[in-house]
Amino acid sequence: xxxxxxxxxxxxxxxxxxxxxxxxxxxxxxxxxxxxxxxxxxxxxxxxxxxxxxxxxxxxxxxxxxxxxxxxxxxxxxxxxxxxxxxxxxxxxxxxxxxxxxxxxxxxxxxxxxxxxxxxxxxxxxxxxxxxxxxxxxxxxxxxxxxxxxxxxxxxxxxxxxxxxxxxxxxxxxxxxxxxxxxxxxxxxxxxxxxxxxxxxxxxxxxxxxxxxxxxxxxxxxxxxxxxxxxxxxxxxxxxxxxxxxxxxxxxxxxxxxxxxxxxxxxxxxxxxxxxxxxxxxxxxxxxxxxxxxxxxxxxxxxxxxxxxxxxxxxxxxxxxxxxxxxxxxxxxxxxxxxxxxxxxxxxxxxxxxxxxxxxxxxxxxxxxxxxxxxxxxxxx
Amino acid sequence: xxxxxxxxxxxxxxxxxxxxxxxxxxxxxxxxxxxxxxxxxxxxxxxxxxxxxxxxxxxxxxxxxxxxxxxxxxxxxxxxxxxxxxxxxxxxxxxxxxxxxxxxxxxxxxxxxxxxxxxxxxxxxxxxxxxxxxxxxxxxxxxxxxxxxxxxxxxxxxxxxxxxxxxxxxxxxxxxxxxxxxxxxxxxxxxxxxxxxxxxxxxxxxxxxxxxxxxxxxxxxxxxxxxxxxxxxxxxxxxxxxxxxxxxxxxxxxxxxxxxxxxxxxxxxxxxxxxxxxxxxxxxxxxxxxxxxxxxxxxxxxxxxxxxxxxxxxxxxxxxxxxxxxxxxxxxxxxxxxxxxxxxxxxxxxxxxxxxxxxxxxxxxxxxxxxxxxxxxxxxx
Numbered sequence: 198x199x200x201x202x203x204x205x206x207x208x209x210x211x212x213x214x215x216x217x218x219x220x221x222x223x224x225x226x227x228x229x230x231x232x233x234x235x236x237x238x239x240x241x242x243x244x245x246x247x248x249x250x251x252x253x254x255x256x257x258x259x260x261x262x263x264x265x266x267x268x269x270x271x272x273x274x275x276x277x278x279x280x281x282x283x284x285x286x287x288x289x290x291x292x293x294x295x296x297x298x299x300x301x302x303x304x305x306x307x308x309x310x311x312x313x314x315x316x317x318x319x320x321x322x323x324x325x326x327x328x329x330x331x332x333x334x335x336x337x338x339x340x341x342x343x344x345x346x347x348x349x350x351x352x353x354x355x356x357x358x359x360x361x362x363x364x365x366x367x368x369x370x371x372x373x374x375x376x377x378x379x380x381x382x383x384x385x386x387x388x389x390x391x392x393x394x395x396x397x398x399x400x401x402x403x404x405x406x407x408x409x410x411x412x413x414x415x416x417x418x419x420x421x422x423x424x425x426x427x428x429x430x431x432x433x434x435x436x437x438x439x440x441x442x443x444x445x446x447x448x449x450x451x452x453x454x455x456x457x458x459x460x461x462x463x464x465x466x467x468x469x470x471x472x473x474x475x476x477x478x479x480x481x482x483x484x485x486x487x488x489x490x491x492x493x494x495x496x497x498x499x500x501x502x503x504x505x506x507x508x509x510x511x512x513x514x515x516x517x518x519x520x521x522x523x524x525x526x527x528x529x530x531x532x533x534x535x536x537x538x539x540x541x542x543x544x545x546x547x548x549x550x551x552x553x554x555x556x557x558x559x560x561x562x563x564x565x566x567x568x569x570x571x572x573x574x575x576x577x578x
Numbered sequence: 579x580x581x582x583x584x585x586x587x588x589x590x591x592x593x594x595x596x597x598x599x600x601x602x603x604x605x606x607x608x609x610x611x612x613x614x615x616x617x618x619x620x621x622x623x624x625x626x627x628x629x630x631x632x633x634x635x636x637x638x639x640x641x642x643x644x645x646x647x648x649x650x651x652x653x654x655x656x657x658x659x660x661x662x663x664x665x666x667x668x669x670x671x672x673x674x675x676x677x678x679x680x681x682x683x684x685x686x687x688x689x690x691x692x693x694x695x696x697x698x699x700x701x702x703x704x705x706x707x708x709x710x711x712x713x714x715x716x717x718x719x720x721x722x723x724x725x726x727x728x729x730x731x732x733x734x735x736x737x738x739x740x741x742x743x744x745x746x747x748x749x750x751x752x753x754x755x756x757x758x759x760x761x762x763x764x765x766x767x768x769x770x771x772x773x774x775x776x777x778x779x780x781x782x783x784x785x786x787x788x789x790x791x792x793x794x795x796x797x798x799x800x801x802x803x804x805x806x807x808x809x810x811x812x813x814x815x816x817x818x819x820x821x822x823x824x825x826x827x828x829x830x831x832x833x834x835x836x837x838x839x840x841x842x843x844x845x846x847x848x849x850x851x852x853x854x855x856x857x858x859x860x861x862x863x864x865x866x867x868x869x870x871x872x873x874x875x876x877x878x879x880x881x882x883x884x885x886x887x888x889x890x891x892x893x894x895x896x897x898x899x900x901x902x903x904x905x906x907x908x909x910x911x912x913x914x915x916x917x918x919x920x921x922x923x924x925x926x927x928x929x930x931x932x933x934x935x936x937x938x939x940x941x942x943x944x945x946x947x948x949x950x951x952x953x954x955x956x957x958x959x
Contacts, residue, residue, distance in 0.1 A: 202823050
């Protein structure tokens with residue numbers, strides 16, 4: 198029996214990262230590959246309390262509105278300084294990307310992404326057969342100068358997508374100028390900017406930068422990185438007209454989210470004193486881990502590797518000169534360490550010398566050991 | 579600011595049922611409209627125990643595989659007499675419909691549905707711009723005779739969808755002959771049959787009928803109706819090649835489901851003694867409620883209404899001769915009762931005299947009062 202896939206499915210690039218998970222879950226492999234937040238930093242006890250509180254009311258276990266439970270929309274709106282009508286709760290912020298792509302993008306419509314790209318975003322736009330235009334990211338975020346040149350030459354994207362803080366995978370944070378310019382171009386040329394921001398709260402050095410301004414911006418956020426991935430609570434903040442469009446589509450996608458999970462999340466996000474302390478602890482720990490990783494890169498790979506010093510988030514983007522990191526990966530796995538080769542995130546550029554290293558998942562000693570193994574793999578290449 | 583919707587979004591019919599929810603949630607309205615299982619029959623205490631057990635291990639709060647947590651796939655496979663590799667866990671079975679439509683249907687591809695149709699399925703196929711062919715359902719389920727005639731005349735669907743047990747909204751259960759014939763036609767003409775079965779366990783009279791046989795069948799199931807909707811656990815059972823295709827698409831849709839929720843579900847589904855008792859209690863209660871509803875139809879609307887006696891599930895499909903039930907609805911809401919007019923489920927037929935009444939949501943006394951109000955509304959029409 199041979200079942201042909203749809204053209205939409207055929208146009209999606211497989212995620213090397215997800216495929217790697219199978220390997221990295223093998224015992225003995227230290228994974229610098231995944232985007233998993235630290236399991237030992239998930240506030241399990243507080244979440245268990247939230248679960249018991251939510252379940253006390255059986256209506257927490259019923260269906261709920263496609264936009265989300267009112268109490269959770271309000272808690273998120275408060276956090277985002279937005280109105281509840283601007284918030285739609287999704288099954289992780291990946292679902293927001295997927296629903297926005299389906300609601301706003303026709304086959305052949307242009308979508309602009311950064312290069313390297315967050316692969317989940319690329320896949321969502323590929324799944325609706327968008328025409329992808331990738332602009333090489335700069336140290337100040339989305340390449341707004343290049344974007345403007347292309348817009349002047351007639352490029353008319355429906356959407357420009359970026360991860361504004363601690364970009365996955367490049368680690369770059371968009372400057373205030375980039376954000377303001379992107380908003381101006383969105384107004385001038387009539388596209389929507391998607392500001393994908395799962396990592397913004399995880400800043401451990403430097404000052405936060407205001408989000409992209411204006412009313413042609415859709416902001417995506419997530420509870421996965423600050424509370425727990427299994428809550429599967431993400432959200433979009435958008436003009437109510439777009440919330441209405443996504444709400445309508447969501448009925449066919451999965452009817453609604455989990456009232457139980459959203460009530461737990463509302464409890465956690467509304468406990469502002471606890472939340473602030475918890476996020477402070479997370480940032481402090483991630484700073485320790487980022488330093489452990491970069492110290493290890495110095496110690497074991499000094500002179501052979503360059504990297505962008507992480508200011509937050511979960512990833513360190515690095516470059517091994519004259520090494521094809523896709524070829525390095527099998528050797529690294531053999532030594533018991535995993536990472537993601539740059540090419541997994543490349544759209545138009547090659548990025549074959551780059552690699553993404555996560556410092557979030559492992560404790561400091563294992564980060565050091567992982568880098569030591571990586572150096573051994575490189576020696577054996 | 580005017581943002582154009584995608585053609586896909588424009589082609590989705592709004593769900594009158596979901597739109598009605600806003601009205602039916604007004605205090606004082608008795609809802610015979612929604613597809614909500616009885617909140618008072620949700621096993622809250624046992625679910626709370628499952629939540630505490632699952633959360634004891636912090637890995638329950640991490641990301642998980644796109645196909646689902648192994649333990650939950652195994653529990654579902656056991657329930658379905660299938661292999662775990664045939665199971666993919668989705669965010670409710672609605673997500674399975676949506677992902678299957680995206681993975682298997684190209685714009686313009688033909689999909690066959692029953693008329694009346696489960697609106698969520700229709701929307702999922704509309705969202706990928708399928709060509710919809712609706713065949714009037716018979717008392718024995720999908721109209722396989724008409725389907726065969728159309729296939730002989732050259733119809734080549736990718737998918738034939740049906741709700742096999744206690745069809746939503748018509749209440750029909752497909753006969754053994756219908757199921758076998760559908761499987762034969764699937765083999766002969768190369769389409770896939772989707773056997774959507776959220777209600778099969780809720781049989782309170784008559785004998786269960788074996789599922790559609792063969793290897794061109796995708797079976798969808800759900801924990802929403804037997805455990806709780808907020809678990810958001812549904813599943814598909816399909817050949818591993820199709821599981822693989824949907825897994826790949828799911829990465830762009832929402833990455834993965836909730837490990838927490840799936841571990842809770844695995845706990846509940848594996849507790850087979852408790853589960854059997856719980857489902858028996860549900861069936862007994864739903865039988866009482868179905869009888870309360872049809873007794874009330876006799877009492878308050880006798881001679882003016884026909885209905886199909888429910889054998890299970892949650893719905894009673896009824897017909898008021900020479901009444902346009904879409905016109906009746908505002909009068910009914912004014913009297914404080916809600917139902918769904920037949921036209922909400924119609925594809926090619928008119929079904930203007932039909933209505934869907936849910937007996938699952940309300941206790942017996944309120945079902946009687948709801949029907950009394952419906953009769954009053956009819957008198958005032």
